[in-house]
Amino acid sequence: MIDVCLAGTGGMLPMPERWLTCFWLEYNGKACLIDCGEGTQITLSKNGCKISRLDALFITHIHADHISGLPGLLLSLGNYGKTGVLKIYSHSEVYGIIKSLCCICPVLPFEIEFHELSSDNISEFKWNDIDVKSIPLKHSIECLGYSFTLNRKPVFNPQKAKSLNIDVKYWKTLHEGKNIEIDGNIITSDMVTDEKRLPLKITYMTDSVYFDEMIDFAENSDLLVCEGMYGDDEYIDKMREKGHMVFSQSAKVALESHSKKLWLTHYSPALVNPFEYEENIKKIFTNTVISRDGERMTLK
Ligand SMILES: [Zn+2]
Numbered sequence: 373m374i375d376v377c378l379a380g381t382g383g384m385l386p387m388p389e390r391w392l393t394c395f396w397l398e399y400n401g402k403a404c405l406i407d408c409g410e411g412t413q414i415t416l417s418k419n420g421c422k423i424s425r426l427d428a429l430f431i432t433h434i435h436a437d438h439i440s441g442l443p444g445l446l447l448s449l450g451n452y453g454k455t456g457v458l459k460i461y462s463h464s465e466v467y468g469i470i471k472s473l474c475c476i477c478p479v480l481p482f483e484i485e486f487h488e489l490s491s492d493n494i495s496e497f498k499w500n501d502i503d504v505k506s507i508p509l510k511h512s513i514e515c516l517g518y519s520f521t522l523n524r525k526p527v528f529n530p531q532k533a534k535s536l537n538i539d540v541k542y543w544k545t546l547h548e549g550k551n552i553e554i555d556g557n558i559i560t561s562d563m564v565t566d567e568k569r570l571p572l573k574i575t576y577m578t579d580s581v582y583f584d585e586m587i588d589f590a591e592n593s594d595l596l597v598c599e600g601m602y603g604d605d606e607y608i609d610k611m612r613e614k615g616h617m618v619f620s621q622s623a624k625v626a627l628e629s630h631s632k633k634l635w636l637t638h639y640s641p642a643l644v645n646p647f648e649y650e651e652n653i654k655k656i657f658t659n660t661v662i663s664r665d666g667e668r669m670t671l672k
């Protein structure tokens with residue numbers, strides 16, 4: 373099971389009741405975070421995200437609302453006693469900014485390992501047994517979206533193994549999907565496991581204008597976290613010029629990608645009450661959540 377928390381939902385500037393957009397994902401005792409604008413460690417802590425578990429950081433782009441909180445976050449991590457490596461994933465432009473920001477926190481009790489992702493193509497890699505993909509978004513500067521897919525093994529069924537007289541020492545091998553041979557007979561993994569389980573998928577895309585490839589990238593997400601600067605369609609053209617989207621465009625991505633749930637985020641500071649658009653947006657995609665800071669979910 374994967375625990376997620378959208379610890380902030382703001383864009384551009386932190387506000388008294390709305391921290392900057394950042395997304396926490398925890399699986400198997402390790403956590404990762406997407407983006408760290410100003411004061412991110414405060415909203416993480418307020419929302420019960422245990423930053424001592426932070427193993428990896430994914431940065432979308434170098435606009436201040438997504439990266440300026442890095443030194444504070446790193447210092448807090450040190451204060452919480454982190455000693456293992458912190459992995460940071462992003463495109464090459466981000467690396468230079470990280471090095472500059474780290475000048476103001478030069479002594480940290482842990483190492484930082486930078487993993488460069490393509491800013492032109494989809495990158496695929498593994499983090500914490502989860503298959504991760506990054507996609508270049510279309511923003512005013514280079515920016516990446518991310519998807520996390522947990523492919524789950526079918527549940528091992530000891531009754532099936534016992535009925536076939538398979539020694540316990542082979543169970544682990546079979547559960548890993550490997551076949552074994554006993555007395556000339558091949559025993560396959562599917563003979564001792566239950567039905568296949570569907571993968572769990574989470575997709576995160578901000579900041580960007582709408583473009584068609586978003587739909588393929590988010591295909592079949594259990595949770596899609598997507599930006600919406602404004603709730604009113606009258607801002608579509610203005611937002612396109614600035615490299616952003618409005619609520620209805622994100623709802624269209626959720627609908628067409630067959631996602632199960634949409635969390636909207638990255639609201640403009642000028643959007644005081646995003647909830648007034650809820651009814652209209654749900655007409656496009658029923659399972660839309662106008663997220664608040666600290667939105668949480670456990671995916672099983
Ligand atoms: Zn932003």
Ligand SMILES: [Zn+2]
Nearest residue numbers: 433435511579
């Ligand atoms: Zn931006």
